Amino acid sequence: NAGVTQTPKFQVLKTGQSMTLQCAQDMNHNSMYWYRQDPGMGLRLIYYSASEGTTDKGEVPNGYNVSRLNKREFSLRLESAAPSQTSVYFCASRWTVVSYEQYFGPGTRLTVT
């Protein structure tokens, strides 16, 4: 039982390049989330998927797209990376019926130069 996994753990991009951050959970959770963490800002929600087949914008969605590929996987895509997207990205999941807490992946540190 791996919990929530994210790949890659570290990535360096040049401005304008694209990439996809992968997230998978093996806990049969309904909801999945993408956050970014910046110094002094806490965690800010980028996108979330309340259930398979649905996605919704969070607080800071601009410059990102997401795909809920199936119940297990939720990817985050940067189409044209900008230095302002340098951050640590966390994926999280939760089971919406009984357990309200989120379970987090280990994070991806992304640097855009």
Add this chain to the structure above:
Amino acid sequence: AQTVTQSQPEMSVQEAETVTLSCTYDTSENNYYLFWYKQPPSRQMILVIRQEAYKQQNATENRFSVNFQKAAKSFSLKISDSQLGDTAMYFCAFIDGNQFYFGTGTSLTVIP
């Protein structure tokens, strides 16, 4: 808009002493859940404790307890018998519906 405020960016405590981290929040909802998460230098987010807003009794998990004041929209975390392993960032968060809202965090250092 939902907001979470942690007014103490940094705190320190002597080993074995008690420390309280503050959190206030704003919501128009009546049913919601509150959490404290710990983030050690490893970066992993770890759930410390949770509180259901409909419960009047304060949650306790070993050395961690909360003081939940619903009318005041306050949710503080008390750490008793502080240990070196408690050194971390602590985030207050709440959920109503599907979205979580996080505070900006308090960096806690336990001094030997």
